Amino acid sequence: MDHFLHDHPVTPRTDAEKQAVINRLKRIEGQVRGIQKMVEDDRYCADILVQISAINAALKKVGYQVTERHMKHCVTDAVQSGQGEEAIDELMEIMKHFSK
Amino acid sequence: MDHFLHDHPVTPRTDAEKQAVINRLKRIEGQVRGIQKMVEDDRYCADILVQISAINAALKKVGYQVTERHMKHCVTDAVQSGQGEEAIDELMEIMKHFSK
Amino acid sequence: MDHFLHDHPVTPRTDAEKQAVINRLKRIEGQVRGIQKMVEDDRYCADILVQISAINAALKKVGYQVTERHMKHCVTDAVQSGQGEEAIDELMEIMKHFSK
Amino acid sequence: MDHFLHDHPVTPRTDAEKQAVINRLKRIEGQVRGIQKMVEDDRYCADILVQISAINAALKKVGYQVTERHMKHCVTDAVQSGQGEEAIDELMEIMKHFSK
Secondary structure, eight states, rough: OOOOOOOOOOOOHEEEEEEEHHHHHHHHHHHHHHHHHHHHHTHHHHHHHHHHHHHHHHHHHHHHHHHHIIIIIIHHHHHHHHHHHHHHHHHHHHHHHHHO | OOOOOOOOOOOOOOHHHHHHHHHHHHHHHHHHHHHHHHHHTTTHHHHHHHHHHHHHHHHHHHHHHHHHHHIIIIIIIHTTTOOOOHHHHHHHHHHHHHHH | OOOSSSSOOOOOOOOOHHHHHHHHHHHHHHHHHHHHHHHHHTOOOHHHHHHHHHHHHHHHHHHHHHHHHIIIIIHHHHHTTTTTHHHHHHHHHHHHHHHH | OOSSOOOOOOOOOHHHHHHHHHHHHHHHHHHHHHHHHHHTOOOOOOHHHHHHHHHHHHHHHHHHHHHHHHIIIIIIHHTTTHHHHHHHHHHHHHHHTTTT
């Protein structure tokens, strides 16, 4: 992504913050592997759909977590240093893309 | 899930069908691991959000693939054997849950 | 839309069915007008967003209602008359478009 | 909604801004009435679904427009006056509700 600011967040994530996101992602990774196994075992499609739906929900939660942090640190910092408009345009672009 | 019919699809998936779905899922698994790395490296939040959005799109595509197969085999078979209503109710429940 | 079958559903909607859908749509129409008033009165953006979100939810419910009927009548009939594949392809196209 | 700040946006909307949103909403209102007519005329369900999908897309666009303005005025102002966290929490709540 051709973002306007930097490669790293303004305020570095704490280890606890990182771990919380990584834990969620590890669970999602496990769920994705679980579905591979279901497909291999030729399990009933509706059950597979339910699992895909569960991952979808879990992924949304990580998305919210990252978005909230992004707004509370990067966007807030950008607003305070007079670059709020660019940061908000960037975030809106991502949000529009997301819901596609 | 407490589905009404069976543990397996009416028409077993061919190996090619299985492989197509599993390949998509393996790519998604890799993408999820990629985001873990981005979080560890304390990468810019907006870039992470773009990657989460990409997984979201990839997951939707697997969902469509499985749904289409489900309708063309399981639901179709259920309709032909007089159990269409139950199969459709089941699918509607999943769809409603999905978009939450 | 360039659909493959007909201009009308296979089984005509009963008056009660029609009225149920129309009532929901009339409520949505009223909600949309309500938001116009909020914008005219220069109401707080967050309150407007909450109302847009409510319409979004109401619209989804009508969508499910129509989809369920479509599957239980049009798709079911198509399956029974050997045109199930076309009907399912058509529905999948709409579903993909929907979530965009 | 029990919002934390005020009944009105910090910067009042200009007439042009109001008109742009109201025009979009009027078009949506017309689309909703159009679907009522389709239901009354017992039109093919798939065509009705396509129209519902079009309203859904139009509604999303209004949502983005209002969200962008909200962030560029209300949230930005809140950040500058030291109430950014509350404003962001409020917006996150709405976003979570939206995608349900």
